Structures are given as C-alpha cells and as structure tokens.
Amino acid sequence: MTAADVVPFARVGVIGAGAWGTAIALAALRAGRETVLWARNPDAVEAMRRERENTRYLPGVPLPPTLDLTTDLGEIAKADAIMLVTPAQHLRTACAKLQPSLRPGTPVVLCAKGIELSTGCLMSEAAEASLPASPVGVLSGPTFAVEVAKGLPTAVTLAIRDQELGSRIVETLGSRSFRPYLSDDVMGAQVGGAVKNVLAIACGIILGRRLGDNARAALITRGLAEISRLGLALGARPETLMGLSGLGDLTLTCTSLQSRNTSLGTALGEGRTLSEIMGERHSVAEGVHTSAALGELARRHGVEMPICRAVDAILNRNADIDETIASLMARPFRIEGR
C-alpha cells in the first residue's frame, strides 16, 4: 500500500484543552481535518469561542473559526479518531466518561506523558483497561505545544499495534509542519516521555544550583541509561528509546527552560519550595507525580534508577538537594553500559 492509498480520518476529536490539546487540535486542522476540541469547563469553552484564543493555556495563538469547541463528550465520541490529552493522572477518569458513548473500533490516541500514581500503570495500560473495544495508540516526541501550535517543524512517534490503522492516523495528523513516524512499539513510545519529565526536573535543579554544563550532560546521558533499563524491562525496543519519543524528547526537555519540568527544577535548585512553585502555576508538571510512581514500578521490575529516585526524594520526601546530589556522586564507580 502506498501513502496515496491511505485514507485519512475525516473528523478528529480532542479531549483536553490545555496547551497540548489545543496545539494538537490546531495540528489536525492544519492537516485538513474537521476538528472538535473538548474542555470540561463551560466558561473556558465560552471564552475560547468569544476570544478565539486559549488565553489560559496557550496565549498568543489564534484559534481559527473552523475549530469546533464543545463541553459535550458525546460530540467527541462521534469523531472518527480521538486524541486524549488530559494530564496523566486524569486519563483513566476521562476514558471512563468517554466509554459509554464511544463506538467500538474508534481509535484513541494517548498524548499524556506520565505514569499513574495510584496503580503504576503506563497510559496505554490505564486506557486499555477502561476502553476494551478501542484500539489504543500513543503519540509522543519532542513537542513544545506552542511551537506545534504555530506550525513550526516538528516530528513525533505515533505508536499503535495495528499498522494499517496507524497509517491512517499518520495521514490524518501529518502535514508539512507535523511529521509523525509510525511505530508498533506502544510500550516503548511511552517510557521516554514519562521518565524524561523526572529527568528534566533533575536538569533544572542542576541549572538552578549552577552546577555546570558537564553535570547536565552527564545527567542526560545517565538519565537515558535509566530510561533504557526501565524500557527494556517493560518490553520496549531499544530503537524506540533512542528515537523521537525517547532520546529526542529527553534532549528537548532537558535543554530548554520552555519545559515546565525543567523550569520547576530550576526554581527548586534556586531554593524555592515545591509548594511555593506549584502555588504559582496552573499548568501541569508531570514529573512531580511520575517521580513518585516510578520508585515502585522500578522496584517491581528490578531496575535501578538512582537519578529518578533522587528527584522523588527531593520532591516528595523533603530530602536536602545538596546532600542528595552528594550521595549520588558518592556511589561506587561503575562500568559504563551496565
């Protein structure tokens, strides 16, 4: 089958009107699809209809009149393909609310990056349990929402088991500015995106503490080793972990203060407390929850993740930053590659 034979889906439904949901809706519109964006808050939908802008989560990017907006999940369920873009901790609830009106077979593409704190589930595990009649895919990669929303060049991994269906989703979302690479490694496509948020907080701490560029490069590299160990234990393929959703996203997030996780880490490194930082933000920083979920998941799979464990200790168990960094550096010397 050639690309010319692949028929894109006509109508895309997007659940979650934060920065990323709004950007994905704009990418789908740019690819030529009818697109409907769901927000749970009627006032937010009203404001977006009136102002043709998502002033709270994606200010400065116009929303074209062709973008439909709704608070009715029934409208989303009528779409041919659904993008699920709530924060990771709310994904299961969103699936449960969508499920009664969803037609069997409608593909659901998960765009959140995280691990469910209450269960240790990856996003696909949570969604598949709640939506047993829907093929579930994952979209992940190096993608700051505002850049996608503005149409700047971006590439992502789109992973789904059914490759024919995957090709249709690629055609549905792909455009001259948004380039999805198809994969069947659903597990692999999620691990990098979830863990990099924790590592980005660590990189931010290093920036905030002014520990230098060497330290950041070391952290990114040893962080990639942690992603790889966990990913392989969960059944991911190495090339996925080295691809857009793994190394690609790790590099982007850990090297830019545009990242909410990196900037949160920087503020921590500068001496602010987590509650002060969280109190000033309305946007999600997924690494906070994922760091807490990772400890148990890594333990269950017998995987060592010392950097992620250190971030969890700083964020969730009040560990002192300088002592934690000192104890990471004081570990026994190791052979590289193990």
Ligand SMILES: NC(=O)C1=CN([C@@H]2O[C@H](COP(=O)(O)OP(=O)(O)OC[C@H]3O[C@@H](n4cnc5c(N)ncnc54)[C@H](O)[C@@H]3O)[C@@H](O)[C@H]2O)C=CC1
């Ligand atoms: N912003 C970005 O550049 C990117 C974000 N992501 C991921 O996408 C997911 C969503 O992130 P953003 O849109 O950036 O977050 P955001 O902080 O911009 O917005 C969060 C959205 O979730 C909604 N929300 C909160 N609780 C909810 C609930 N219980 N049910 C339904 N909706 C709820 C909020 O109303 C808001 O619309 C996260 O997992 C994030 O890691 C992935 C790639 C890029």
Ligand SMILES: O=C(CO)COP(=O)(O)O
């Ligand atoms: O996932 C992202 C880029 O790929 C966005 O990262 P932050 O959530 O840290 O802003």
